[in-house]
Amino acid sequence: MKHTRLTQTFIAAMTAAAIASTAYASLASHTLHLQYAVAVLAIAAVTSRMKVKLPGVDGNMSVNLPFLLVAVVSLSAAEAVLIACISTLVQCWPKRDAKFKPEQMLFNVSMMAFAAGMAHMTWHAGSHTRMSEPLMLALTTAVFFFGQTAPVATVITLAKAGSTDSTWHRTWLTISEMSFPYFVLSAGVTSMMSTVSHVFGWQTAVILFPLMYVIHRSYRLYFGTTAQTESAPAMSRAARAGA
DSSP: OHHHHHHHHHHHHHHHHHHHHHHHHHHHOOSOOHHHHHHHHHHHHHHHTOEEEOTTSSOEEETTHHHHHHHHHHSOHHHHHHHHHHHHHHHHOOOTTSOOOHHHHHHHHHHHHHHHHHHHHHHHHHTTSSOOHHHHHHHHHHHHHHHHHHHHHHHHHHHTTTSTTOOHHHHHHHHHHHHHHHHHHHHHHHHHHHHHHHHHOGGGGGGHHHHHHHHHHHHHHHHHHHHHHHHHHHHHHHHHHHO
8 A cells, every 4th residue: 555655646746747847848838830740749649559568567668759859859848748748648548448547647648748848948958058969969868768767667666666676776777778779769860850851841750650660560579589588488497397
C-alpha cells in the first residue's frame, strides 16, 4: 500500500510538472505554424503506433521521436507540447481487448508534456546564445532524453519496490542502454529533416515516414532476436530440471 501511495504521489507530481510546462508553452508561444504542425502531428501520431517492446523493462519504445524533436526545434512551444501529448495518447491507447489504465495514461501524457516543454525551453534558450545549432540540438535531445527516461525509471522503481532489481540507477541504466542509440539516431534524422525543410519546404517531412518504418522493423527484429537468445538458456535449464 505504501508503494502504491508513493507511485500515485509521483504521478501527481509529474502531472503538476506537465501543467507547468503547458503553462510555459502557452505563454512562450507567439508565432504558430498551423499547416506544418498538423503535418508533423499526423506523422507523429501514425508512427506512435509503431512500437517496439523493450526486453527486461515493462514498457515500449515508439519510433515517433524524430517528429517530436522536429516539433520542438521547428514549431512553437504550445504546438510541440500539444503534438507530444496527442501522439502519446495515440501511442498508449489500449487495444480493443486491453483494459484502459487512466493512471498510466495520465503519467505517460504528463511525462511527454514535461519532456517536450523542457526540451523546447532548452532550444529556445540556446537560440539566444552563440551556441552552434548542432550543439543546441544535442543539448535539446539530451534534455528530452532525461525528461523521458528519468520519470519512467522512477515510476518503474516505485512499482517494483522491494525486488532485488528495483534500484533507480539500475532501472535507468537498463532503459538508457536500449534507448540512447535511438535518441542519437533521432537527433541526426531531425537535423537532416530540418536542413531539407529549409531548402525544399516543410512538406518534405513526409519522406521520413518510410525511413522510420524501416527503423521500426529493424528494432523489432533486433529485440525479437535478443529476447529469443536470452530465453533459450532459461528454457534449457528448465528442461534439465524437469528431466
